[in-house]
Amino acid sequence: ERGWRLAILSNTDRDLIDASMDAIGVHFDLSIVAGEIGSYKPARRHWEVFRERVGGADAIQHVHVAQSIYHDIAPASELGIPSIWINRLEEPDDPLPSRTLMATTRLASTLDELVPAA
Numbered sequence: 001e002r003g004w005r006l007a008i009l010s011n012t013d014r015d016l017i018d019a020s021m022d023a024i025g026v027h028f029d030l031s032i033v034a035g036e037i038g039s040y041k042p043a044r045r046h047w048e049v050f051r052e053r054v055g056g057a058d059a060i061q062h063v064h065v066a067q068s069i070y071h072d073i074a075p076a077s078e079l080g081i082p083s084i085w086i087n088r089l090e091e092p093d094d095p096l097p098s099r100t101l102m103a104t105t106r107l108a109s110t111l112d113e114l115v116p117a118a
Helices: 014-024 045-053 069-078 104-114
Strands: 007-010 030-033 064-066 083-086 099-101
Touching (some): 007 045, 014 030, 064 069, 064 104, 069 083, 083 104, 099 104
Parallel strands (some): 064 083
16 A cells, blocks of 8 residues: 565575465565575575566665564665564664564554655
8 A cells, every 4th residue: 555565585485485475365576585596595696686676676765674683684784775673582682774673563654764655
């Protein structure tokens, strides 16, 4: 409803991610899985493939949302991509993410704060 497009960058294979998407019932515009690209996060290949598939999207035009500092937030930060850390385990604060949330309940408004609509 807010115009955000959703993509998954996953360290799994196609069968598992397709089953997961079916189970949660949410449409994703793009999914990139390690089993197809031969790379596992925190390596940067997921983000490179993402940019290739969306036509070279600038880092400022998307936000990486994830639970893992090591696999997701740290590499996104190194690439200059705004990020939201979903800190479900109530770990100590970390300076890397652009924002930290304990759950996804405020995700949409937080995304809007980070990248206002054009």
